Amino acid sequence: MEMDHTYGNIDLNLSATTGKKRFPSSPAQDVSEHTGHSVRERNPPHSENTLKFVLVALGLLLLCALVALCVLGVLYFNKGVSYESLSDQFTSTVESLSVQLHNATAAAEELKSQLDQVKENYENALSHVASLDETEKQYEVLKVKYHTAHEVFSACKECQKCGQCGDGWKRFGVKCYYFSTDTLNWTNSRDHCVEKGGHLVIITSEAEQIFVNSSGETHWIGLNDLETEGKWMWVNKQPLTETGVILWLKRPDKPDEPDNWKYEDPSGENCASLGNESGHTHSWFDSSCRKLKKFICEK
Known part of the structure; x- marks a missing residue:
């Protein structure tokens, strides 16, 4: 009975394969047939992937090379243009x-x-x-x-x-001179000469100087620097520098006249006289206008 069952299965299998060409089977097929499961034929997967990777890498390298060539071309063109521009500017x-x-x-x-x-x-x-x-x-x-x-x-x-010159007047050349006997300060002497029709003497030559100091006494003359210190003016408003005769006393060891000495008068010495109390009538001295002196008028 068991043998009948076995042969029956063999006949069933043979009938299922009737009409099909049979080829020698591979061990895998034998195994599938034996196990009842199909086994697919496989190719090595790493060979195809490697080829694709190489192709992609080569494409990227070609693309990079093309971009680099473009960049170099642009830089070279710009460099040439810049050089030419700089050359033209220079x-x-x-x-x-x-x-x-x-x-x-x-x-x-x-x-x-x-x-x-x-x-x-x-x-x-x-x-x-x-x-x-x-x-x-x-x-x-x-x-x-x-x-x-x-x-x-x-x-x-x-x-x-x-x-004639008149009573009390003396002639010298073409001028008349009055020698006072009383003493006045310089301002009053000037006014007194005006009242007599003249003015305090103005000395314009050495000959006139010799004549007026012949008495050997100190007298007021018509010279002063009352308006501006150091600027000596005659009573007719003529500057001393314009008359051409300047006869101030010169001292070898002391200051020359005028020295504007303020020991006796703090306001200084602003009026001129022939000589001083000690004589020296051949020269001029600056003196305090408050002093009382004789005076000489001329007309």
Whole structure:
């Protein structure tokens, strides 16, 4: 019975395969047939993946190389353009500087020419100023001489009218002089001379100086610096420097006159006199205007 069951199965299997071509089976097929499960044929998976990876890497490398070539081309083009631009700018700058240098040189030469002309004009002006100074000095001398001649002429006309100087007056040349016997301060002496028709004496020559100091006594004369210290003026408003005669006392070992001594009068010495209390009537002294002295008038 058991044998019948076995042969029956064999017949069933043979009938299932009837009409199919049979080939020698591989061990795997035998196993599948034996086990009843199908086994798929496999290819090695790592061979296909490696090929794909290599192709992708080669593509990326080609792409990178193309990008690098493009970048190098752009950089080279920019470098060429930049170099040409810088070259043009340098050439333009050099040309501009050359033009400016030429203009500056021309301007410097023009300025030097103008400076030489200014120097020449300045030197001419200096010589002209020196000539003017000399002319001014000659004018001052002539003015003094004119004033002297005018005074002489006026005195002559007055003498022709009056014939004589008058009582108490002395003649010297064309002028008349009054020597006081009383003493007054300088201001009162000036006013007294005006009342007598004259003024305090104005000394314009050494001969006149010798005449007025013949008495050997100190007298007030018509010279003062009451308005401006150090600027001595005659009573007719003529500066001392214009008369041409200056006879201040000179001392070898002490200050010369006028010395504006303030020991006796804090306001100083602002009026002039012939000599001082010690004599020396051949020279002039500055003295306190408050002092009482004799005085000399002239007309």
